[in-house]
Amino acid sequence: MGRIEFAIAFLSILIAVVAPGPSHAQTWTAAERSILRSLWIGSLPQLPKDSSNQVADNTEAAKLGQKLFFDMRFSGNKKIACSSCHKPEKGFADGLPLAQGMGAVPRHTPTIIGTAYSPWFFWDGRKDSQWSQALGPMESPVEHGGTRTEFAKILYSNQAYRKSYEAIFDELRDTTDESRFPNIAAPIDDPQSRAAWDAMKEGDRQIVSRIYSNIGKAIAAYERLIIPGPSRFDQYVEAVLNGDQATQKELFTDDEIGGLRLFIGKGNCIECHNGPLFTNNDFHNTGLTPRTDAPGNSGRAAGVKSVQADEFNCLGPFSDAEDADCGELKFAKLSGAELIGSFKTPTLRNLGKTAPYMHEGQLSTLSAVVDFYNRAPKAKIGRSELKPLRLTETELFRLKRFLMTLDGPLMVPQALMSPPR
Numbered sequence: 001m002g003r004i005e006f007a008i009a010f011l012s013i014l015i016a017v018v019a020p021g022p023s024h025a026q027t028w029t030a031a032e033r034s035i036l037r038s039l040w041i042g043s044l045p046q047l048p049k050d051s052s053n054q055v056a057d058n059t060e061a062a063k064l065g066q067k068l069f070f071d072m073r074f075s076g077n078k079k080i081a082c083s084s085c086h087k088p089e090k091g092f093a094d095g096l097p098l099a100q101g102m103g104a105v106p107r108h109t110p111t112i113i114g115t116a117y118s119p120w121f122f123w124d125g126r127k128d129s130q131w132s133q134a135l136g137p138m139e140s141p142v143e144h145g146g147t148r149t150e151f152a153k154i155l156y157s158n159q160a161y162r163k164s165y166e167a168i169f170d171e172l173r174d175t176t177d178e179s180r181f182p183n184i185a186a187p188i189d190d191p192q193s194r195a196a197w198d199a200m201k202e203g204d205r206q207i208v209s210r211i212y213s214n215i216g217k218a219i220a221a222y223e224r225l226i227i228p229g230p231s232r233f234d235q236y237v238e239a240v241l242n243g244d245q246a247t248q249k250e251l252f253t254d255d256e257i258g259g260l261r262l263f264i265g266k267g268n269c270i271e272c273h274n275g276p277l278f279t280n281n282d283f284h285n286t287g288l289t290p291r292t293d294a295p296g297n298s299g300r301a302a303g304v305k306s307v308q309a310d311e312f313n314c315l316g317p318f319s320d321a322e323d324a325d326c327g328e329l330k331f332a333k334l335s336g337a338e339l340i341g342s343f344k345t346p347t348l349r350n351l352g353k354t355a356p357y358m359h360e361g362q363l364s365t366l367s368a369v370v371d372f373y374n375r376a377p378k379a380k381i382g383r384s385e386l387k388p389l390r391l392t393e394t395e396l397f398r399l400k401r402f403l404m405t406l407d408g409p410l411m412v413p414q415a416l417m418s419p420p421r
């Protein structure tokens, strides 16, 4: 080797070592690789058993649930179904800042994708199972705006529903006698529905609430099938775990890799957005400004009280669980400053389809979200757990780019995306 060739060879080695080129960006330490593996969809465990719902994994129940999910007859004005707000084509959300049913709902619609993995439901966790959650909107005057006696009667009067109900549960009790079962009756805030409910015999109330809880259990069996599929991020992690440099390069740009580094590093996002669904299923105060001064702003502090008092909770008379299966409910933290203004960490999968963001849809774009985390404003209610990140414009851009790689197809057959035939 001549002197010149030698100098060139030496220089290029020096450049390769010193310059942080793309090849450098592709390397992950063993510790980082194990974090990436934990976020990877391949780490998603089997669905947890729901012992409070004995038909949770029953195929017939899922079919009935799918019908109910899309059926607008189960509403006060016959125009609202679960699918009105959880639209399959919008990532099972609705694209609105605040939901709109029979009236204006003060919260943003979250996705239902992968929620079967969560021990708590709603932004404030005021429900502890997917089936008891489903019973909330059906009797909410601003959502479905119906009552449980109406729902029991609709099931009874429809041959197909009656047949499938009886094949899954037991005999569907006759609720047509209006002197025992008023057309509109439920233990809700509406004074008329409430009075009609209170006037019913306890045994008849039990009959109706049993049917109502079974409606929820069938819907939950359907919702359990709505599971996320691999995103571009997951394909990238697979390539990293296989040491496949060429595929990594094809899948992720340098900006996206930089964003991922920030997500698991300086941005500290994985403190709360961890595991393959990018959520710790816990409640945190991030200091978002509420739109109004509604009592619901106390978040988890109120939610944990509601779930304890809920007749449809894991320990209640309509649950199929043994007391020993209800650990989450029994050992839930009931008070503490950190519960005030805290909301459930949402999944970050499919963000591209579920804008706007946050429990009141306060932030309309991912740019607004990363900018919000960068500033971490002081909370108006309780105390924010966040600290300002002080990231540069380029870093914020990369973080956003990374978040956009988390969109993927669902792991569900197309037949589940619309009403069953």
Ligand code: HEC
Pocket: 069, 080, 081, 082, 083, 084, 085, 086, 099, 100, 101, 102, 105, 107, 108, 109, 110, 111, 112, 115, 118, 120, 121, 122, 123, 124, 130, 133, 134, 135, 137, 138, 142, 143, 144, 219, 344
């Ligand atoms: C009018 C719109 C609307 C309708 C109709 C509606 N939802 Fe929702 N859904 C929402 C909103 C808004 C929230 C969040 C409310 C809150 O946290 O206070 C929500 C929350 C949920 C959650 C909790 C997700 C989580 O991560 O905690 C599930 C599951 C869900 N809905 C399923 C259903 C089912 C099943 C039905 C039909 C029985 C239904 N929804 C009907 C708007 C709607």
Ligand code: HEC
Pocket: 263, 267, 268, 269, 270, 271, 272, 273, 283, 284, 285, 286, 288, 342, 343, 344, 345, 346, 347, 348, 351, 354, 356, 357, 358, 359, 360, 369, 370, 373, 385, 386, 399, 403
């Ligand atoms: C202390 C826990 C915590 C940390 C740290 C955290 N988040 Fe969040 N994140 C939450 C909670 C809680 C919400 C919902 C807040 C609400 O609506 O009140 C949320 C909401 C979001 C949303 C909106 C999702 C939706 O569907 O509405 C995005 C996007 C997001 N976070 C991204 C990030 C990124 C990026 C980082 C890192 C820079 C981060 N988060 C750090 C807890 C956290």
